[in-house]
Amino acid sequence: MDSMERTFQLHVPSSTENLAMIRDFVAKIGERAGMSEGDVKKLELAVDEACANVIEHAYGSDGTREVRVKVTFDSEMVQIEIMDTGRGFDPSKVEENNLEQLARGRKSGGLGLRLIRSVMDEVQYQIVPGQKNELRMVKRLKPAESKPKPKD
Amino acid sequence: MDSMERTFQLHVPSSTENLAMIRDFVAKIGERAGMSEGDVKKLELAVDEACANVIEHAYGSDGTREVRVKVTFDSEMVQIEIMDTGRGFDPSKVEENNLEQLARGRKSGGLGLRLIRSVMDEVQYQIVPGQKNELRMVKRLKPAESKPKPKD
Amino acid sequence: MANSFSVGRSREGDISVLTLQGYLDAHTAPQFEKVIQEEYEAGRLRIIVNCAGLTYISSAGLGVFMSFIEDVRAAQGDIKICSVTETVYQVFEILGFPSLFDILPDQAAAVQRFAEAPVREG
Amino acid sequence: MANSFSVGRSREGDISVLTLQGYLDAHTAPQFEKVIQEEYEAGRLRIIVNCAGLTYISSAGLGVFMSFIEDVRAAQGDIKICSVTETVYQVFEILGFPSLFDILPDQAAAVQRFAEAPVREG
Ligand SMILES: Nc1ncnc2c1ncn2[C@@H]1O[C@H](COP(=O)(O)OP(=O)(O)O)[C@@H](O)[C@H]1O
Numbered sequence: 001m002d003s004m005e006r007t008f009q010l011h012v013p014s015s016t017e018n019l020a021m022i023r024d025f026v027a028k029i030g031e032r033a034g035m036s037e038g039d040v041k042k043l044e045l046a047v048d049e050a051c052a053n054v055i056e057h058a059y060g061s062d063g064t065r066e067v068r069v070k071v072t073f074d075s076e077m078v079q080i081e082i083m084d085t086g087r088g089f090d091p092s093k094v095e096e097n098n099l100e101q102l103a104r105g106r107k108s109g110g111l112g113l114r115l116i117r118s119v120m121d122e123v124q125y126q127i128v129p130g131q132k133n134e135l136r137m138v139k140r141l142k143p144a145e146s147k148p149k150p151k152d
Numbered sequence: 153m154d155s156m157e158r159t160f161q162l163h164v165p166s167s168t169e170n171l172a173m174i175r176d177f178v179a180k181i182g183e184r185a186g187m188s189e190g191d192v193k194k195l196e197l198a199v200d201e202a203c204a205n206v207i208e209h210a211y212g213s214d215g216t217r218e219v220r221v222k223v224t225f226d227s228e229m230v231q232i233e234i235m236d237t238g239r240g241f242d243p244s245k246v247e248e249n250n251l252e253q254l255a256r257g258r259k260s261g262g263l264g265l266r267l268i269r270s271v272m273d274e275v276q277y278q279i280v281p282g283q284k285n286e287l288r289m290v291k292r293l294k295p296a297e298s299k300p301k302p303k304d
Numbered sequence: 305m306a307n308s309f310s311v312g313r314s315r316e317g318d319i320s321v322l323t324l325q326g327y328l329d330a331h332t333a334p335q336f337e338k339v340i341q342e343e344y345e346a347g348r349l350r351i352i353v354n355c356a357g358l359t360y361i362s363s364a365g366l367g368v369f370m371s372f373i374e375d376v377r378a379a380q381g382d383i384k385i386c387s388v389t390e391t392v393y394q395v396f397e398i399l400g401f402p403s404l405f406d407i408l409p410d411q412a413a414a415v416q417r418f419a420e421a422p423v424r425e426g
Numbered sequence: 427m428a429n430s431f432s433v434g435r436s437r438e439g440d441i442s443v444l445t446l447q448g449y450l451d452a453h454t455a456p457q458f459e460k461v462i463q464e465e466y467e468a469g470r471l472r473i474i475v476n477c478a479g480l481t482y483i484s485s486a487g488l489g490v491f492m493s494f495i496e497d498v499r500a501a502q503g504d505i506k507i508c509s510v511t512e513t514v515y516q517v518f519e520i521l522g523f524p525s526l527f528d529i530l531p532d533q534a535a536a537v538q539r540f541a542e543a544p545v546r547e548g
């Protein structure tokens with residue numbers, strides 16, 4: 001693989017029925033970047049969680065807004081940017097409940113951000129509520145992945 | 153299906169290796185719009201031909217430019233817009249060779265535009281060379297397709 | 305894509321077996337929730353969720369397990385999970401599911417586990 | 427996606443059989459072109475292209491057939507096509523391929539056709 005940067009963008013209406021399309025989109029690019037199957041699955045998961053949050057929380061489940069996903073890769077990493085123009089939030093104020101607390105409280109929330117943080121190498125939010133909220137995530141390629149793979 | 157309009161966009165680098173991703177993208181939206189399998193295949197074909205032309209002719213096979221595909225559908229039709237910032241051309245000046253002429257001349261070109269025109273219901277180019285070239289194509293949904301499909 | 309998730313229902317003695325197929329994300333989780341809710345309301349509290357055909361799960365799917373488990377156990381039932389593929393198991397693991405749920409290699413083992421430990425202390 | 431197209435080669439008597447798998451678009455057409463070119467240069471001019479595994483074809487793929495057919499026939503050979511799926515056949519039809527090429531239902535019929543009509547008048 002050369003070290004040229006490549007950029008892909010997908011914009012879809014803010015409806016959960018489009019999550020599968022978003023996952024397929026990032027999975028294909030992850031494969032193209034040379035990621036292992038396991039890392040591709042993690043990338044899909046992080047993007048799915050982030051976009052589901054945009055749909056549910058930033059847009060309050062209004063299916064007529066837009067979710068934008070931008071994927072860039074080079075020989076070292078895959079970078080994902082997810083953009084919305086919704087409500088925004090303060091990520092530092094989100095409680096980290098553990099599983100037992102969630103189960104006791106009959107709550108299902110709070111797992112998404114934890115999953116995102118544990119599968120990605122970098123996670124940063126830039127929030128300007130109602131104008132432009134952006135989540136930037138990076139997954140670094142393992143040395144073996146960034147080398148050209150032998151053809152079989 | 154409701155009559156709300158939905159818009160999807162995909163931007164990819166101008167390399168033929170991305171044609172498969174573009175086809176998958178439009179195929180999913182065609183299915184979502186309720187098109188028959190046969191019409192989905194035709195939509196894929198038209199978009200593939202148009203994007204292959206952008207890559208080869210508008211960008212002269214420079215793989216570092218961008219191809220943009222915008223798909224909109226409502227209860228009556230699927231509309232595709234394909235945008236590039238390349239060389240442009242005058243579609244009215246493109247010769248229509250028939251198959252025998254092509255074979256005699258050992259030429260393979262000229263089939264793409266013919267395929268596009270025969271599978272789509274509307275085809276319009278708006279060309280501003282080097283700035284913005286746009287191809288707009290429409291495929292109308294058959295009455296049976298725009299009705300909600302029975303769940304099985 | 306409309307048929308990319310389904311929940312099948314069957315019985316093994318007094319146990320309800322829910323068989324998941326396809327992907328369980330924020331779009332399809334409500335379907336799964338509805339089925340578990342129906343089991344719960346009908347008092348069928350010994351539930352096995354067979355994940356052999358489950359190709360993907362996100363937190364929305366995991367949330368369905370989370371939001372029922374305490375109530376089901378409070379009523380002397382349990383939700384046991386079986387036949388999880390490697391990809392899905394990895395997601396379970398990241399969130400610590402194995403310490404909260406009985407996860408068994410196959411359905412027979414899950415049935416057996418109900419005999420040994422009807423309710424698991426979460 | 428890297429392995430989404432392949433060309434297999436085999437022989438039936440003095441006939442070269444090229445078996446296409448996957449999709450033949452502007453990205454993969456050069457692979458197909460290279461194989462036909464090699465057959466042509468080696469003087470193997472009786473060619474069957476088996477399309478049973480071909481899921482998609484665009485004009486770039488059709489162009490490969492077009493750019494060789496006259497030369498192959500001029501040298502007393504032919505390219506016969508067989509086992510075309512419905513989707514691919516529709517594309518052939520739009521462009522009038524059936525009047526230019528022998529398109530046979532299966533490989534045996536294509537072999538048989540070489541016995542009856544080694545060169546087709548295009
Ligand atoms: N993109 C977003 N826009 C607004 N709020 C968000 C966003 N992402 C997360 N949040 C907030 O952070 C909380 C935790 O998110 P998460 O861990 O994904 O769990 P859940 O979505 O299940 O509540 C959410 O409940 C929400 O309040």
Ligand SMILES: Nc1ncnc2c1ncn2[C@@H]1O[C@H](COP(=O)(O)OP(=O)(O)O)[C@@H](O)[C@H]1O
Nearest residue numbers: 205206209210240241246261262263264265266
């Ligand atoms: N997007 C485009 N930009 C510039 N030129 C184009 C474009 N699309 C088509 N053309 C011109 O029209 C001709 C015919 O196109 P087409 O029918 O697709 O056949 P082919 O691409 O095989 O030559 C091309 O050879 C090219 O000169």
